[in-house]
Amino acid sequence: MELILIFVSAIFVSNFVLHKFLGICPFLGVSKKLSTALGMTGAVIFVMTLASVVSWLVYHYLLVPYGLEYLRTLAFILIIASMVQLVELALQKVSPALYSALGIFLPLITTNCAVLGVAILNIQKEYDLLETTVYGFAGALGFGLAILLFSGIREVLDLADTPRAFKGTAIALVTAGILSLAFMGFAGIV
């Protein structure tokens, strides 16, 4: 039951992009076309879930036994960055098809604040390993939902008759704000 609550909350109520404001860089940068947003979503799901699990393991089996909890930010960045690099190398060799689909996005989200954020939040919320995995996965799905919605809107927004001062990123940011307001409607469900 707890897991289902974590799952729903991470996607809708406490969306990583629209409520926590983490991962805004790829959210704004890769949302010009729906197809690239889809690729980015795949990469983020991959990295966030993996980073969640690996950083939890590093924290509980390496940092805590030696009393080094205060080093978690440093350790997480190191581990996540190396791990994503490793995954990219392995992916290129093992599955060229998957690599051509989302390989270029992997270096972009290596130390993204959403990835580091989920690792640190897992520690703060004192989740166990299963809850950590679910939270990481659900958080990434929430990111995916937000970016896919946003890129769909942006594709049409590009063709609309916006005032010159607002064209491009300006109107995109305003729209993101309105989307965030819309997601506030989910508050209190969980």
Add this chain to the structure above:
Amino acid sequence: MIVATTVMAGLGLLAGLGLSLAARFFAVEVDPRQEKILDVLPGANCGGCGYAGCNDFAAAVARGDAAPDGCPVGGAETAAAVAEIMGLVIEEKERQVALVLCQGTRENAPTKFQYNGMASCASAALLAGGDKLCRYGCLGLADCQDACAFQAIEITAGGIARVIPERCTACGKCVEACPKDLIKLVPESAPIHVLCSSRDKGPVARKACKVACIGCKKCEKFVGDDSMKVEDWLARVDYDNPPRDPAVAGECPTHAIVELHMDAKQPVH
């Protein structure tokens, strides 16, 4: 303090070693010819070759899947360089440019309604074929201009698309982008073109546009051979054997046939 330093240093060392081992273990073999080919390609990543960017095309040529003259942007020079790297021979092909087969400016072709939707030709074309009275005409909402990576196509003051032949690389992106299929890739030396795509019957076409082709066949009779044929109420040039006599343009009662010199510095338009 010492424990902290040791642990962090240990982690760092482990990560470094792990990655360098992985780089060796998971190394992907790249054909050295692919690197050389990539060097001689224009690097525009326009996709005109049909592959996902220059690197993808270089890989395809090195594999043997793509012909060395597959890059329309690089032209004959690039094709020769690529062929040299691969040790192949290529045959000379004539340069092509894109051409918009429509002259339906705001002055020539009236509209049937005011369109207030999304500023995209693809979108406008869904509404009864677009706002022009002629349902084959250019809608001027710049889908082709957006698709062109070389700024070789523009929307004129009259509201239709026009190719700038000097900049065109015949990559074909505008041809794909046009929802009305108005753009064609033609050999640059062909002097005579029918700038109309209307398949409507004579009187209907004439009502929709002042410079439409009415399918009267005067041009077909004038040239006498198969270089110009009227099919389905529209005169069409056979670009494999185009008409060379510019006088046929004078024969056209609606001025749909135009003489254009796209291989010269100053095109006659």
